Amino acid sequence: MVKESAFQKKIDAGIKIEPKDWMPDKYRSHLIRQISQHAHSEVIGMQPEGNWITRAPSLRSKMVLIAKVQDEAGHGLYLYSATETLGITRNELIEQLQIGKAKYSSIFNYPTLTWADMGAIGWLVDGAAIVNQQSLRKTSYGPYSRAMIRICKEESFHQRQGYEIMSKMSNGIPEQREMAQDALNRWWWPSLMMFGPTDSDSAHTTNAMKWKIKRETNDDLRQLFIDRTVKQARLIGLTIPDLDLKWNPETKHYDFGEIDWEEFWEVVNGNGFCNKERINNHINAHLEGQWVREAALAYAEKTQNGI
Amino acid sequence: MGDKNLLTWEVFIQPKNGTSFQHAGNVHASDKEMALQNSRDLYARRREGTCIWVVKTEDIVSSRPEDQGSFFDPADDKLYRYPTFFKVSKKAKGL
Amino acid sequence: MANELLYKYVLSLGDDALILGQRLSQWAYKAPFLEEDIALSNISLDMFGRANLLLEYAAIIKGNDTTADDLAFKRNEREFKNHILSEQPNGNFADTMVRQFLLDAFYKLFYKELAESKDEQLSAIAQKSIKETTYHFRHSSNWIIRLGDGTAESHKKVQSAIDNLWMFTNELFEMNQTDNKMLAEKIGVNCLSIKAEWKQIIDEVLSEATLKIPKNIHMISGGREGIHTEHLGHLLSDMQYLQHAYPNAKW
Numbered sequence: 001m002v003k004e005s006a007f008q009k010k011i012d013a014g015i016k017i018e019p020k021d022w023m024p025d026k027y028r029s030h031l032i033r034q035i036s037q038h039a040h041s042e043v044i045g046m047q048p049e050g051n052w053i054t055r056a057p058s059l060r061s062k063m064v065l066i067a068k069v070q071d072e073a074g075h076g077l078y079l080y081s082a083t084e085t086l087g088i089t090r091n092e093l094i095e096q097l098q099i100g101k102a103k104y105s106s107i108f109n110y111p112t113l114t115w116a117d118m119g120a121i122g123w124l125v126d127g128a129a130i131v132n133q134q135s136l137r138k139t140s141y142g143p144y145s146r147a148m149i150r151i152c153k154e155e156s157f158h159q160r161q162g163y164e165i166m167s168k169m170s171n172g173i174p175e176q177r178e179m180a181q182d183a184l185n186r187w188w189w190p191s192l193m194m195f196g197p198t199d200s201d202s203a204h205t206t207n208a209m210k211w212k213i214k215r216e217t218n219d220d221l222r223q224l225f226i227d228r229t230v231k232q233a234r235l236i237g238l239t240i241p242d243l244d245l246k247w248n249p250e251t252k253h254y255d256f257g258e259i260d261w262e263e264f265w266e267v268v269n270g271n272g273f274c275n276k277e278r279i280n281n282h283i284n285a286h287l288e289g290q291w292v293r294e295a296a297l298a299y300a301e302k303t304q305n306g307i
Numbered sequence: 308m309g310d311k312n313l314l315t316w317e318v319f320i321q322p323k324n325g326t327s328f329q330h331a332g333n334v335h336a337s338d339k340e341m342a343l344q345n346s347r348d349l350y351a352r353r354r355e356g357t358c359i360w361v362v363k364t365e366d367i368v369s370s371r372p373e374d375q376g377s378f379f380d381p382a383d384d385k386l387y388r389y390p391t392f393f394k395v396s397k398k399a400k401g402l
Numbered sequence: 403m404a405n406e407l408l409y410k411y412v413l414s415l416g417d418d419a420l421i422l423g424q425r426l427s428q429w430a431y432k433a434p435f436l437e438e439d440i441a442l443s444n445i446s447l448d449m450f451g452r453a454n455l456l457l458e459y460a461a462i463i464k465g466n467d468t469t470a471d472d473l474a475f476k477r478n479e480r481e482f483k484n485h486i487l488s489e490q491p492n493g494n495f496a497d498t499m500v501r502q503f504l505l506d507a508f509y510k511l512f513y514k515e516l517a518e519s520k521d522e523q524l525s526a527i528a529q530k531s532i533k534e535t536t537y538h539f540r541h542s543s544n545w546i547i548r549l550g551d552g553t554a555e556s557h558k559k560v561q562s563a564i565d566n567l568w569m570f571t572n573e574l575f576e577m578n579q580t581d582n583k584m585l586a587e588k589i590g591v592n593c594l595s596i597k598a599e600w601k602q603i604i605d606e607v608l609s610e611a612t613l614k615i616p617k618n619i620h621m622i623s624g625g626r627e628g629i630h631t632e633h634l635g636h637l638l639s640d641m642q643y644l645q646h647a648y649p650n651a652k653w
Contacts, residue, residue, distance in 0.1 A: 146332075295549050296552065348440045
């Protein structure tokens, strides 16, 4: 196919694909799936952290957390915006999320039980996301790449916020140290699962790599994250909950234990702790907001204000 | 009434006084006043702009990628439009 | 304490911002659409920023190494001096917007006056607040108009919110002993003098929104004396929980 090979030539030459360019149907649908799932993750991710906003233990930490959750809404919007350029509406995207047709990062199906979870999420979950995202700045689709560049710029304070909380707590009173270690124990393995299964097990990887939607393998990114984070944990006196964790002087990486992929698939398929709750909250907020959206549109129509 | 989408607006931000407006992305709003506010909150809350333009997405007129050749290429052989085409004495100031 | 009256005055202003900020922060991920989530958290952050500045100042006046966090997290229900309107529950989006609108119109005028304060700190804080308040007012009044003149359902909801919240508006303009002393020293604002203009602003917007002010409403006040509605206790027990659970911890 002439169009297909011209398209692939562009990809191979590092030329960005823009909304009005010709693209294979599979490229378009792959992107809609990937970008929207990234967007849904940001939006659902507001819930576990939003859970602790009103109870933040200091004015500063409260403001930082509000700003972080606000950023997540913003990131969701940048990504919905990018997805919409591919010919799908916001309402369609919302429906896909709510009926379970579209997925979101399963890490957000875990509950935030203590304030220390705010530290763990910022440090580990955002840390893992950053590793993924840096790589996506060079993705082939223009609007996605630009959204990712914007997101990465804003992301840097998120991880620092989390690490600062963990650091303060691990240097605090015994109850705080225990709380921090407990949070690390609960969030470590799910964070590793964020990178997804080993690529040979992932159906979408081949095309994704060929079309430069995905730039590095899941395993490579996961290793990068582990190597970085183990050092950070040591610095603040916390222990990674992995008895098999060991520095390998030959590979110059950390060897680590077996990930429980059964748990991963269970959560991805809807059987995690908070799956139902997260979606129900999203549905409720959307339903309760309907009269507001309708009023705004009715007013616009009445007054021809910008219509 | 079915749940209608809010309108989509394209957002352009002028980062600093005197600079060109840059496309930042899109935003949803029911009318132009709300579009401006939402754009400021979404794209300029870190004080990244002096001015914002919003245009309804449906009002954007775009050249077509397939026309890229005829639309843009003829400029290739009109190199005299670039200052580097001309050789001038280094002694000449103000050029 | 060196200046008990100034402390009380600044503390009240700080509490106003703190409690309203806390209410707004409860909207996280629950707004009618994402753009509005960002708008509400933006206003919330402005409120907390203002609260932080004011409570830090109050803490300095109090002395004894008091911090803004001490004031926010360790005082009890009777020691909070915020306007009762600020602590009213979020309810639905109309309830929140009406509460916001009534206060934004007030703060717009109040902080303009406070910018003239002889107290440099208060004047500086006020000047910063004016910019924010202008933006907040634009946002809330836009919503009052759209909800009032939107659909029958939105009109009903926002009119109901006005009917319910109107009783807390008189308090905004009451001048107690502290307020009068501060005014005499050219530090504080004469709230009575801005009441007429406030009413005018409200009337203009409500008229455009096809909404009415309820008649014969019995006004409620007491916030500045620590007499609050039952809502405040719950708000505080949630907000102050961690500091109370771990009194020796530093956060």
